[in-house]
Amino acid sequence: MNQTFSFPRWQMLVASHWSENRKRYLLSLLAVGGLQAGWYGFLLLLDHFGPINLFIQYATYYCGLFLVGCFYASTIFSDLGSKSRAIQYLSIPASHLEKLLCGILFGVVLFFIAFTIVFYIVDIPMVSLADRIVASEHQHWPNTFLPIGNLGVLNIWNNTWAPILDKRYHFFLFAYFAVQSAFLLGSVYFARWSFIKTVVSLLVFWVVFVLYAQKGIAEHLPDGWHPFDLVRWVHNQDNMASSSLVVLPDIMEWILIYLMQYSIPPIFWIITYFRLKEKEV
C-alpha cells in the first residue's frame, strides 16, 4: 500500500476521527446556533424597525466564521501539545499527509459547510420572526412614510454588504481561509495556547508588514515619492494636478491579487505538513 497517501486508509482515519469527536462537534454546532439565536434575540429586543437587516446578517456571518473557524482550526492539531495525546495521534498507522488532509477536511471544508448550514437554520426563521414583529408593530420608518418592507435573508455569495470599495472581490471569504490556515499551522507550531499565540503572531506580522509597506519601501524610493498602496507609488508636487503616479502593469496586479487570494492557504498547509512530519514528542 502507498506510504504517502492511500484513500482507504484516509477513509479509515476520517471515520475514526468522526467517531471520536462527533459528540463534541455536534454540541459545538448547537452552541454556535444558540449563540447566533441569542444575538438575534437581543437585537429583536433592542430594535423593532430593522433589527436583523442584511448588513447585520453579513457581519454576524463573517464575525462568527472568523472567530469560531479560527478557534476551531487552532484545536485541530492541539493533541500534539499533550505528550499522551500526541503519542496516541502520531502512532495511528496513517501517513502525515493523510493526517493533514483529515484535519483540513474537518477544520476547513466540513466546518465551513456546517457553519453555513447552522447559520441559515437560525437565520431564516429569525429573519422571518423579525419580519412578523416589524409588520405587526410598524408599517413605516419613524417620522416618514417610507415603508419598512421585509428584511430578507442574506445570500453569503452576494458581496453587496461587504464594507470594502470593490464589491467584486470576496475579500472576507478569501481572508477567512487565509487567516484560518494560519491558525491551523499555529495548532501544530504552538504546544500550548495556540489560539492566543497565533493571534499575537499574526498581529506582529501585520504590524511588520504595514511598517515595511509604508516606511520600508519608502526608504528605497527617490525623493518625493511614497507608496500609495501595494502596486501604486505617487510623487506629490505642489498640488494634486501635477502629481505623478507609477502603477504596476495590470497583469502584475492581477497576479499579485490571485496569489494573495489563492496561495496563502496552500502555503500554510504545506508548512503545516512539514511541521507535522518533524514533530517530536
Add this chain to the structure above:
Amino acid sequence: MVSIQDLSFSYKRKTVFKGLDLNLQPGHIYGLLGRNGTGKSTLLRNIAGFLFPRSGRIDALGFEPRRRQPAFLQQVFLLPEEFYLPPISIARWIEHAARFYPLFNTDQFYKYAAGFDIPMEGSMQEMSYGQQKKLLISFALAVNSPLLLMDEPTNGLDILSKSQFRKIIAGAVDEKKCILISTHQVKDLENLIDRILVIEEGRILFDQGMDAISQRLSFTLSSDPEETARAFYSESSLKGNALVLPNTDGEDSRPDLEMLYKAIILAGEKINKHFKS
C-alpha cells in the same frame, strides 16, 4: 529486528545518549532497566519514531523510525507510561482503531480484557487509570505487532493484575515477536524477561540473557566474611548478607533481579569483565 548504531540524542542542553549501540532480536522479552532520567523512555520513543536521533542510526524492522511510515506504525506498538484514550465506548474504539492494524485479533483482545476483569460498558474515560491501562495493554497485545515497546506497563496495576500481566505477556511472545519492557519496578518482571538491558550514563551498561546470568552469577545469603569480600555486591539482611557473587560451582543460580540491578549499577565494569572472562 532493531539495530541501533552509535545513537546520540539530547534534549536542548542535556545529553541523554552518546554512542549507544543495541541490537534486539525476535523471540525475546527484554527488560530495560535504569535509574530515573537515564533515558529509558527516550530510547523507546527513538525506536518508535516519536523522537529523532541527533546522530547515529536506528533500523527497526527495515524502516527508519523517524519517517513514521504507515507500514512501520502497523508493526510497532508503543504502550506509553502516560496515555490517552478517547471518550467513547470500548466497542466503538475497537471498531475504528483496530482496522489500522492488519494483524489485530478481536477475539484475543476480548480474551485479554476478560482476563484483566475490565468492565466493557460505558465510556473509556470513565474508567480508573488502572483499568484504562489494562485495556491498553490488551489492545497492544491484540495488535500482534512484531515489535512491542512498553514503558512502565505495571505502573498503576494492582497485585493481581501484575500477576495477570506477567501471565499474558509470557503467553503472547513467539519466535517472530520482540517485546521491550522499560521499568524501574524490577520485581514485576521476574520470571518474565529473558534478557536484561541496563542503561546508564547514555549507553547500554549491561546486556545479558537470563541463562547466562544464572550460569555466571550466584545469588545467595551468607554470613561468611570471605564470601562477602568476594561479592560484586552485598547487602545486609536479618538472615545474613545477600550477595551477588561470581558463580564458581557451575550450578545455575536463580537470579534476583533487584540485587542484580544494584550490583550492575555499582559494579558494572567488574561484572562485565567477569562475563567476558
